[in-house]
Amino acid sequence: MSSEPVVHVVDDDLAVRQSLAFLLASDGLPVRLHESAIAYLGAVTEGVGCVVTDVRMPGLDGIAFLRRLRERGGAPPVIVMTGHADVPLAVEAMKEGAVDFIEKPFDDEVFLASVRSALTKAGRRAEQDGQASATVARLATLTERERQVLDGLVAGKSNKVIGLDLALSPRTVEIYRANVMAKMQAGSLSELVRMALTVGS
Structure with a gap:
């Protein structure tokens, strides 16, 4: 094009x-x-x-x-x-x-x-x-668990609440959250949420 x-x-x-x-x-x-x-x-x-x-x-x-x-x-x-x-x-x-x-x-x-x-x-x-398009491509690289953590973050839940929902320790949620931030190339939580909302995650 x-x-x-x-x-x-x-x-x-x-x-x-x-x-x-x-x-x-x-x-x-x-x-x-x-x-x-x-x-x-x-x-x-x-x-x-x-x-x-x-x-x-x-x-x-x-x-x-x-x-x-x-x-x-x-x-x-x-x-x-x-x-x-x-x-x-x-x-x-x-x-x-x-x-x-x-x-x-x-x-x-x-x-x-x-x-x-x-x-x-x-x-x-x-x-x-x-x-x-780039955001959609990055979303596709997330594992199912990372996607669940992202959904929790977009819903405004804390690490502790996400951990309770997914039967994970807050520390494990923190690791998943860091992975999601890296894969999505987001510099902050607000940027991550904005990206997800933009593409209708």
Whole structure:
């Protein structure tokens, strides 16, 4: 998977695609053009970046496009472009998960600022996804007993209570706890609990 963020422009109007491509490229942003939502869905399966789409398109419109992206999972941030009369549609798009909407004709700097903000969101999401995957992988290395001790810690139980629950001495619980901290690469108990809660342990 390419780690370079790409701005995907989805619009049925060739002139709009070309002008946005020029604007984005002049700002040093990699861009890919798609003539329809269907074309995008067929060509792009994953990747870091954002989508700029018109709300009114033949075939799959912007709202249906947003729904399809969400159903597919891991949807990138989406900016919706809208005509002056389409503000109610843009509001609906926001409810469907769009991060921003821009009314045409728009100021170049307003557009670029919106794209940069969406790319920042995409980068943060990719980083969080990577951290969650690493946490899940570390959880898988725990033994059954270590997992039971972790569950006790997440429930806010003391070593003594965990020991009583599992018929272990507090000292043995302490050893398991130290093993869990090391395997999970947690610097503190609060960090360990946060990790476990993040991935729904």
